[in-house]
Amino acid sequence: MLKPFCTILAGPNGSGKSSIYEKLEPPGEFVNADEIARALPADLEGSARQVKAGRLAIDRINKLIDAQEDFTFETTLSSQHSLGVMERAKAAGFHVSILFVALDMPERNVERVQFRVADGGHDIPSDTIIRRYEASFRNLSKALQIVDEGVLIDNSKKFPRWVIKTKAGQIIEMQRVAGSKLHRRFAEIAEEVLPLSLEDE
Numbered sequence: 001m002l003k004p005f006c007t008i009l010a011g012p013n014g015s016g017k018s019s020i021y022e023k024l025e026p027p028g029e030f031v032n033a034d035e036i037a038r039a040l041p042a043d044l045e046g047s048a049r050q051v052k053a054g055r056l057a058i059d060r061i062n063k064l065i066d067a068q069e070d071f072t073f074e075t076t077l078s079s080q081h082s083l084g085v086m087e088r089a090k091a092a093g094f095h096v097s098i099l100f101v102a103l104d105m106p107e108r109n110v111e112r113v114q115f116r117v118a119d120g121g122h123d124i125p126s127d128t129i130i131r132r133y134e135a136s137f138r139n140l141s142k143a144l145q146i147v148d149e150g151v152l153i154d155n156s157k158k159f160p161r162w163v164i165k166t167k168a169g170q171i172i173e174m175q176r177v178a179g180s181k182l183h184r185r186f187a188e189i190a191e192e193v194l195p196l197s198l199e200d201e
Helices: 016-022 035-039 046-064 080-091 106-118 126-146 183-195
Strands: 003-008 029-031 072-073 094-103 149-154 160-169 168-175
Touching: 003 016, 003 080, 003 126, 016 072, 016 094, 029 035, 029 046, 035 046, 035 072, 046 072, 046 080, 072 080, 080 094, 080 126, 094 126, 106 126, 126 149, 126 183, 149 183, 160 183, 168 183
Parallel strands: 003 072, 003 094, 029 072, 094 149
Antiparallel strands: 149 160, 160 168
């Protein structure tokens, strides 16, 4: 019997997670707190709206886990909540994977969010984006130790490029670009917590 799938679509704000979702279309319901926030009553503003949306997203995820249904969850991975989702899904028998999408510098994330705002999207303060950027990378090492599979993606250029793939607690593929600080950071995080697979050693 196949396990249900939990796909974590993670990365700092402005990294292009939603675009990656549209390209890959992972299985199951897409739980996105930003989409939930947009559907909330207009009298809820700012942080209150985001907190409410986050709680509703977690409630929905818990129901999907209980029902053993496939789902995809979008997150910045900047808090412990997302790690908790992975752990609960794993304990419930799900096949858990992470697609971690990042840009090569947080200033580029700020620029992309500003472009999104100019196009009618929601705004996020620059200092919040930069703080979450670092928190996302700190939690990535923990996430890689939980998931069954992982793909680390550089979305800095016109087209996304996968850099590292992991499976069953091992690094199975790596394609780094020399001189890329992001690729080096990906490699340092992955190699610190996961061994290379036997065929790559």
